[in-house]
């Protein structure tokens with residue numbers, strides 16, 4: 001699939017991946033698309049961290065589920081009901097880190113990076129889900145060592161993550177766009 005509008009209209013949040021590997025070249029292409037995102041004053045207040053080793057993704061998943069079980073039983077139950085994993089058996093994880101000292105719009109800029117990532121993935125036939133809940137393992141004092149291992153530079157913090165993989169089974173329908181949320185003025 002390569003038509004941009006078709007890609008935008010058919011992307012959906014995949015929550016059941018088959019775990020099969022994504023070629024390195026494809027992963028790099030997706031991340032490169034993230035780096036192409038526009039940003040306020042072209043400051044590019046981000047880092048894009050690709051975790052391409054599935055064993056590492058699975059280890060982070062296990063760490064997150066254990067943390068949820070200990071700290072947030074409601075969320076833990078929700079994830080157990082959704083299949084018992086935090087990362088849905090994804091093959092790769094992309095972490096978008098934001099620059100804390102950016103004068104404006106770092107969060108917004110990282111959001112645009114994220115849109116580029118998921119749309120580039122779709123264009124390359126890779127399924128994805130934006131994943132704020134990855135914060136369970138990547139936010140807070142206790143994740144400092146992990147962030148260092150993942151290469152977070154000083155002054156950067158977790159913004160959002162994107163899980164990548166190939167859907168297990170049929171593609172799902174994306175959400176129905178709500179036309180009530182569109183205001184057209186003559």
Ligand SMILES: Cc1cc2nc3c(=O)[nH]c(=O)nc-3n(C[C@H](O)[C@H](O)[C@H](O)COP(=O)(O)O)c2cc1C
Pocket residue numbers: 011012013014015129130131132133134160173174175
């Ligand atoms: C900022 C943000 C954070 C999200 N965090 C999660 C998450 O932690 N776990 C998850 O399963 N989906 C997450 N999603 C996916 C949304 O639930 C999903 O995009 C939404 O339900 C619309 O469905 P669609 O993407 O299939 O159109 C997140 C999406 C966004 C934009």
